[in-house]
Amino acid sequence: MDLKHNGFPVPSDYFGVLWALSGIKDLLILEHGSTGTCNYNAFNYMIMNRQSPKGKLFSSGMDEDDVVMGRDVKIKEAIVELDHKYYPKMIALVATGVTSVIGLDLQGIIEEIQPTINARMLPFPSGGFAGDYTIGIREVFGTLARDIAEDCTKKVRSNDAPSWTKPCTVNIIGPTIDSFNIISDLAELERMLGLMGIRVNTVFTCNTDVDAIKNMACASLNLVTRDIGLEAAAILKERFGTPYYYGLPFGVKGSIDWMKDIASILGISLDKGMVRAELEKYGFSILELVNFLQNIDHLRAAISCPFDYSSGLAEMMRDEWGVNPSLIVLPASPIGPQRLNREANFGLGKDVRLLIEPDSWTLQDAISSMNPHIVYGNSYDLQISRNVPIRIHAAFPAFDHIYRYDGTPFVGLRGHAYLTQTIVNLLNQNPEVFRN
Amino acid sequence: MSIENKCLRLSELPDDGSLAATAHAKYPGQHCSFRAVAGTVPLIKNSYALLFGPAICLYNAKLSMNMRSLTSDPRPNNLLFVNYSQDDIIFGFQEKVREAIHQADQEYHPEVLFLITSCLQEIVGEDFDACIDEIRPSVKAKLLTIHTENFTCEGATPGVENMFKSLFELMKEQPQEERTANILGMWTSTARKTELARLLGSKGIRIKNVIPSYCTPSELEAAPRAQLNIVLDQYGLPLARMMKERFGTDYVYSRKPYQPDSIEEWYQEVAAALNIDLSAEVADLKKKTEALQEKARAALSGMTCVVFGTSGRPFDLAHLLANIGVEPKAMLLQTILPEDWPDIKSLLNAGVDPIVFQGDNSLQNEELLEELSPDISIGAFERSSLARMGIRPVVLLTSNYLIGFESTLEVLRLLMERTPGIEALIYKEKILASGEC
Numbered sequence: 090m091d092l093k094h095n096g097f098p099v100p101s102d103y104f105g106v107l108w109a110l111s112g113i114k115d116l117l118i119l120e121h122g123s124t125g126t127c128n129y130n131a132f133n134y135m136i137m138n139r140q141s142p143k144g145k146l147f148s149s150g151m152d153e154d155d156v157v158m159g160r161d162v163k164i165k166e167a168i169v170e171l172d173h174k175y176y177p178k179m180i181a182l183v184a185t186g187v188t189s190v191i192g193l194d195l196q197g198i199i200e201e202i203q204p205t206i207n208a209r210m211l212p213f214p215s216g217g218f219a220g221d222y223t224i225g226i227r228e229v230f231g232t233l234a235r236d237i238a239e240d241c242t243k244k245v246r247s248n249d250a251p252s253w254t255k256p257c258t259v260n261i262i263g264p265t266i267d268s269f270n271i272i273s274d275l276a277e278l279e280r281m282l283g284l285m286g287i288r289v290n291t292v293f294t295c296n297t298d299v300d301a302i303k304n305m306a307c308a309s310l311n312l313v314t315r316d317i318g319l320e321a322a323a324i325l326k327e328r329f330g331t332p333y334y335y336g337l338p339f340g341v342k343g344s345i346d347w348m349k350d351i352a353s354i355l356g357i358s359l360d361k362g363m364v365r366a367e368l369e370k371y372g373f374s375i376l377e378l379v380n381f382l383q384n385i386d387h388l389r390a391a392i393s394c395p396f397d398y399s400s401g402l403a404e405m406m407r408d409e410w411g412v413n414p415s416l417i418v419l420p421a422s423p424i425g426p427q428r429l430n431r432e433a434n435f436g437l438g439k440d441v442r443l444l445i446e447p448d449s450w451t452l453q454d455a456i457s458s459m460n461p462h463i464v465y466g467n468s469y470d471l472q473i474s475r476n477v478p479i480r481i482h483a484a485f486p487a488f489d490h491i492y493r494y495d496g497t498p499f500v501g502l503r504g505h506a507y508l509t510q511t512i513v514n515l516l517n518q519n520p521e522v523f524r525n
Numbered sequence: 526m527s528i529e530n531k532c533l534r535l536s537e538l539p540d541d542g543s544l545a546a547t548a549h550a551k552y553p554g555q556h557c558s559f560r561a562v563a564g565t566v567p568l569i570k571n572s573y574a575l576l577f578g579p580a581i582c583l584y585n586a587k588l589s590m591n592m593r594s595l596t597s598d599p600r601p602n603n604l605l606f607v608n609y610s611q612d613d614i615i616f617g618f619q620e621k622v623r624e625a626i627h628q629a630d631q632e633y634h635p636e637v638l639f640l641i642t643s644c645l646q647e648i649v650g651e652d653f654d655a656c657i658d659e660i661r662p663s664v665k666a667k668l669l670t671i672h673t674e675n676f677t678c679e680g681a682t683p684g685v686e687n688m689f690k691s692l693f694e695l696m697k698e699q700p701q702e703e704r705t706a707n708i709l710g711m712w713t714s715t716a717r718k719t720e721l722a723r724l725l726g727s728k729g730i731r732i733k734n735v736i737p738s739y740c741t742p743s744e745l746e747a748a749p750r751a752q753l754n755i756v757l758d759q760y761g762l763p764l765a766r767m768m769k770e771r772f773g774t775d776y777v778y779s780r781k782p783y784q785p786d787s788i789e790e791w792y793q794e795v796a797a798a799l800n801i802d803l804s805a806e807v808a809d810l811k812k813k814t815e816a817l818q819e820k821a822r823a824a825l826s827g828m829t830c831v832v833f834g835t836s837g838r839p840f841d842l843a844h845l846l847a848n849i850g851v852e853p854k855a856m857l858l859q860t861i862l863p864e865d866w867p868d869i870k871s872l873l874n875a876g877v878d879p880i881v882f883q884g885d886n887s888l889q890n891e892e893l894l895e896e897l898s899p900d901i902s903i904g905a906f907e908r909s910s911l912a913r914m915g916i917r918p919v920v921l922l923t924s925n926y927l928i929g930f931e932s933t934l935e936v937l938r939l940l941m942e943r944t945p946g947i948e949a950l951i952y953k954e955k956i957l958a959s960g961e962c
Contacts, residue, residue, distance in 0.1 A: 090625055090628055092607070099580060101584070104580075124551050125555070127554050128554050129556065129560055132589045133585055143888065147552045148550070148554050150549075150551045156648060166549040217581045486588070488591045
């Protein structure tokens, strides 16, 4: 049994539900549980870039009588209060572990109270027992894509134009408030799309709102940046015929390919002058930043990040820096049609180790036995890698790292420039890595 | 509509001290026993703690400790986690509990292994204690169970009291040692360097244990040797009562006082119980504190404040504030204890009658602040919101680790000092709020 002394208990689907809903501005979350659970959440939001659930998350303040008698008065009073005081467009009722165990029927409460409430209500009854947080995020994505997104082709504009569908408009599906480095990465994705003349309709679900989600079908393409967004994209495709493209651009080649693929799907041509200007500014190779005596091809690197980050970083390091990561750690198996393929996803040879959901001891042993020069990972990975000279925060949870400034992307052309410059600076700060 | 009409004036407080809820939808609400206990048991040396609960509680417990590790008051990493799944709820926890205890015992070799339950354990209703009794003979560590069901109460008190009471199980009958004392209810590694410890030390009184701060199990075993328990918070009181009943250990109880007169009175009570004379030392310290109080009055008189939670005697702190001319307009309180009444009466007699309220919804608290528009906010409140309203935040955290006159000196210092960075934050928030620069 992994008692998680040096690791962390994996957050459950309950957290995924909270995080996926928290990026929707005019939606409030009411959880049915004791206030202790809600109070505790102030901490877990704090470790995600010092965010706060204030004004977003509320508790019904369940007490012993509610548990013993299965009483639902408090949650109904809380719903009415939120509806009348803050006028949200939606209220999500979220179960906690206790609600789930006593089997309170959230859907039944909604059916009873919805006629008297202005906000649309949505139930999320799993209560943390369905699996890890990715399942909660997928549950929210699926619910919103299935039940909230509307068919824009049937809408009529005030000027009687036939449809709301907007050409060269995309939704970005995948980022939620827990996504590592989300501010910089989103800024870079939006910048690159802007260079191509493409507008972002909404980000599902970061800095979005209920209307933007309702109008998702207005976009001509869905860009999925995280495997947990694939199901929602498939639902939107099935319901509205919106095509989707899955990928996160890492490195120069990955970024140019990403732009070319999107341009091709949308039937637009890439401006060669723009591409040239971008490459001149951000496309500098690692070979242009190190000198002839600084060898880097012997460097051992470990990457411990979710699938999309791991595969992108591994490919960039291998193809553009000549550093082949020797250890890849995934916190969860990848989701979707592109099932895990060592060769396709990571270009891994037989001597490269791939760990999926390892326990704390396995991870600790793997890192100490390979003795890497570089580790990309979350705060816990970096804690157990204390002796590794170059340790780079690159995954959630990052309780000791802030990434609020929007100029430190990992993705896109600026991401390539930032990562390449950063790694060379860190190598120079630890010159012993050039020697052994 | 603000919550002002849902709040009481202090003079309107009912005899039972109960405060009406100000909101049905609560944020953040009171924190729970599980969190409080998980944050406390690392203070016991040579111990580990197994936390049994759903991932909701465990993940948050781990993060809280990690956040704490980045502060001036980190806690040792002794938490171990046992995640309850749906299957455990359906088929029972006992096998998992047994396995985890044996594993923790064999891998970490603790002297004491705390077993901390969560709401879930209590709701499912399996007989946890019987299960532990069965395991106990096969484990080297002493097993101490702490129940922390939060849904049965509105705060952390029962769980923290249970934590203190669990330590009683380690204690053994001892011959009493004259001129010794334990301090109960001080939560810091610096407890032995406090004014209280120094003053007692100067009179030959040795502090045996500061419970729960960094005692070993064997030190706790010998705790009944002390002549006196000095109890500084309500959580330690049940343990003091148990020690009095079983071992005859006398105790004096007072939460942290703030006014110089109150501190003097408290020291007199401690001194009398230990049969020592502290009057000269106390008089010196009191004089020094009163001098700073005068300085504070000169600097702050005429200002108003709102108090958001403090350690110690909240109404004695309010009285201190009133003494320096800072009017407490409102006080956020979770519970009013019977021992608060003398302070309440004294405050009312001084003509101070603040609004008292439960802070059920932080957004509403913000609205109340906006209406009351105090100069100072004392306690933990979001700094950007305060800056937007032009209210100066004062966090008394560093005074929480002190006791006696030194604590009040620190409070006065903090009140007179500008929080670093606050001017820049107010500048930014003002522009954001008004749209003008």
